[in-house]
Amino acid sequence: MPGIRKFRKFRDVMKEVNKKGAAIYENPAGTHDLVVLSPYNINYIHSYAEDTPFFLGLAEGKLMGSECKKCHYRYATPRSHCMECGSETEWSELPLEGRVHSWTTCYFGSEEFLKETPFNLALVEFDGVDTLFLSRLKGAEERDIYIGMKVKAVFRKAPKYLVSDVHFVPAEPKAKK
Ligand SMILES: [Zn+2]
Structure with missing residues (x-):
């Protein structure tokens, strides 16, 4: 060869x-x-349907979660029906600051993100919200990240209407361990 x-x-x-x-x-x-190498290309026309307010929210610098109309369980992600009691939920704005619940460093990823490896993914917890939000955590080295670290949302200025329109950064310039 x-x-x-x-x-x-x-x-x-x-x-x-x-x-x-x-x-x-x-x-x-x-x-x-x-x-x-075997290139391929496809235009996928994708409807966000019921999740639409979440993506429009990102474009406006808002994080839209869901709250159960009956038991008031709060979700950090779009969810049409409550996991706890099965009732319908309504949209509810999340705080833009939260804390690192857990995190991982990705040394490999899908094609889209491969060139950005290694990068950090965090599960973010918010006061008064019962579930977590998975997002990229930028602006912090792996060794400086810790559970409970305060983080804040940053939104893409020109939205692409993708979940990557939001990522998190440390909320305090110098993180204490
Ligand atoms: Zn409920």
């Missing part, structure tokens, strides 16, 4: 394939796998 370079890391294989169209992956399983 003249001209085709071999790599042990799949990340390097992908770089090479994007440049040259083909590479060999030295698979830890012992095989040498030919990997090729």
Whole structure:
């Protein structure tokens, strides 16, 4: 296979394939796998339907959650019916500041986010809200993040109407451990 370079890391294989169209992956399983570039494209017309107010909210710098009309359980995400009692919910604005409930650092990701690895994902908790919101946490190194750390929402200036229109950053410039 003249001209085709071999790599042990799949990340390097992908770089090479994007440049040259083909590479060999030295698979830890012992095989040498030919990997090729095969572009495809699709326009997916997607309706947010009942979730629409959440995405329009992001564009206006608001986080829209849901609250049960009957038992008042509050959700940090869109939810048409209550998980606790089954009743209908209504939209309810969330605070823009919360705390890190837990977090993880992603060293791998889907195609869309691969170039941004490593990045941090946090489950954010809000006062008075019963469930958590999963979001990117930017502006903090992994070693500086801790459970209970105060974080605030930041919204994309030109909305793309994607969940990535919002991310979180530390609410206090110098985080104390
Ligand atoms: Zn309920």
